[in-house]
Amino acid sequence: MTSRLLIFTALLTLSVSSSFAQASRSGTDFELESLQKKLRTTRDALDLVSIHLNLGDVYTSRRESRLAAESYEMAQATAAQLRSRSRRESHLTLYATATAYEGLAFAKLGKTRESFDRFEEALRFLGDSPKIWNLYSGAMLLDGRPEKAKFLALSAVRLAAEEAAKTSSPRAHLDLEIYRYALASAQAASNDTREAVDTLEAVSSKLDSRTFSPIRAAVEREEKFEIYSSVRGDADAFVSLFNRVHLRIGKLREERGEILLAREAYEKVLELRSDDRTALSALARLPGENDRAASFARAFDADPSSLDLILAYRRHLASGGRPSATSANRGGEVRRVIEELALGRHRDADERSKALLTQRPADEGARFLRAFVLIETGSVSDARKISEALPSQSRERKQLERMLESVVAPSLDFLEAASTSHVPSSDELLAVLRALRDDEISAEQNRRLDVLSFRSQIVLPPIAADSTETELTSGVIEQVAFTFGRPIRFAGRFESQATLEYKIVGATVVDGRDALLLEPLTLRSAGFQPAVHELPARAATPSGATP
């Protein structure tokens, strides 16, 4: 057993602690399959620990927290058994290594003190090992203690630099760059952004240097593209490091407003892995991107469950951005949900988001999307239930909680105070629509609706020049869709806008949108004498004025 598998564990902590460095769904499907296959065939205990940790990270990147926790628990239990066995067999280096791995598993499970104890124990035996210091640093970073992580990483770098100085082996130099990357992550987490960027740029330069030519050649030869957190080979390690370094540079540059440099960094990621969802998502998000619609399409294809993408696409559409072309895949379906929301086609968005969740009930991104739709369509309590079922520390839950806090629950209190003829606001109409749709209207409120009439400005369709009637079936009042249920002809010609007086009799669906069912009473041109409407069963009473 080589100690190689230790090398990359810092990276797995970094992939979890930050919201990026997450592979595409198809990429992670492949990684999952690959790891599960290794799990079935591997006999080496330390390899098993590494695989379980990797699995946990892949599940975490897919937002499947429960499965991630189970994997980490397996890693911890396997490492604990290995500790005991290695002591019995007097393999003290293995004992210390397994102890460090158990510490890392504890860190991933959020058990800080147990993690600390294990690492302090491991350092007793391997205090001169850069790998142990690096692992320890990663664990502290996971636990949100970047200052400790930074100092621990500095020790790892110092020890690795001493080792690398004695050899020209690419492996030793790769180790050093991995530890430098971990140091940069700790620096960034400590808000030493400038230092972090400098460290990362230095790592990037080194990866491009001749020192790593043999490894780059191996990467091309073996067509490596899997991004692992714990790796066994130099080529795997190189690919993963390259990916993470440039993603991290991109993120830091983006945070500093250095958009062009950020874009360069993300595009460099795509050179090695064209479907990297984090890079694609970031490029779609960056301002100044020429074809954001196409970028969003690519990004959603790579990562349909991304919280950041969902919110970014919603903002893109809300600001008048062009929707992306349709795709017959999950990413395309997610985009359609967001597009339907933007168009007010709430019923369609509701059905589609429900279907997406049914296909992947454990996917936190799908759960977020469902709750997002429910909030936007006014089903706040249902959205809250989904939010509360998410893991408490998940980004999706935190985002939903923020959104739920800012939602003002629609109120029907106005019905009580309204006079017999009321001019409703958009919120009031929405409140009535949602209450009727969800059957959450009380008997008293229903009674008030029976009594009240409402007046609103509406936009009328154009009519033929020689027509003396205006026909209307449905429309929009204050952005709330309505329908009469059947065509109504109003005698006379009206301006494009008129005042409709009506009663609200129910809720229905028109063209995929929730709509109020109205009983029209009168239609009046603004500033003119009242016009009389005509119902299909009666003869017109022509008293309307012609504008």
Place this chain on the structure above:
Amino acid sequence: MKLLVAIFVLHATAFAATPVVIFDATTNTVAVAGEGEISVHEGSRGDLRYARPLDLEPTFGIAAKGQILLLDAITNRGVILDIESRRSRSFRTGETPVDAAAFDGGFLVLCRDQSSISHHTLDGDGRIIAVPEQSTMLEVGANRAFVYSSSSGELASFGEKLNEVSRTKTNNGASDLEISGTYLYLVYPRKGRVEAFDTKTLELREHFTVGAVPVDLVSTSEPNLIGAGTLAVADPSSKRVWREEGSQSEMQAFSRGFLRGMLGLGLYGGKSTEIPTGVDRLFKSGKRLWAYDTSSRTLYAVSTKRITKAAENIDHRSIAPDERGGVWIMSAGGELQHVGGRADQ
């Protein structure tokens, strides 16, 4: 000889976190700290004297001259409690306080990630000085404080006013630092040896091979005019506790005499061992030696002829030698126990 185990029920419920147990010889008290509380017990029968709330979760604790120091390396905090007056003071430390020692009327605290030591008393905080980077061990002896970094191998000594007296570059990777007489010992698991330095000059005087993977060392008898004193070294790889004669300035030979006694093997030379997973920590209580295995959480009593299991499923921080041959331990069930010898002697 059977071990005398006296059990004093402390609490009905077990600690979820690891409690730290500390014994103070000056006041003959034993304290248990953890889970938001410190309880102070009389050191003969373990009767509770008092309990107070504690606002840190200790990862380390020591006692000296009637005062207790507790440190929390995760949150970088410390507290000093005067046992008799019950006065206490909390304070912030540098990053990751991992070791401490009584010094100059107070305590010296080593903050590994801050690379500093600082002096603290019940009345306030004193000097903070820089030490070798990532120093991991602190010991006080020969009127000096000694600090060692396992990552860089640097060893430094400081005088009474915490002025740096000497610094030297040694091998990195030591697991233990001990002072005995005029010698400072560093234990190197990976090199399989112990190195002895002069405490005044920090010059390397001698090194000797000990077993396969020596990890911890205690001085079992102090050097005197006649002999160099003896050391005990825990070697979990060979599953032994080695007894070794301490360094003498007069001796010239290197790598000498590493088998003065073999403990941990069956008396009759069989392959069986009394410590199946070895031991990696040693505690001295009076003239008695105790050994501990971190991997199996087992405490052993060590005599000249055998090693005997004394307690299981306890953490090393829950073990406090009483300096009379026995140890106080906190069992997993939350019971304060005295093991070995008589607590009231």
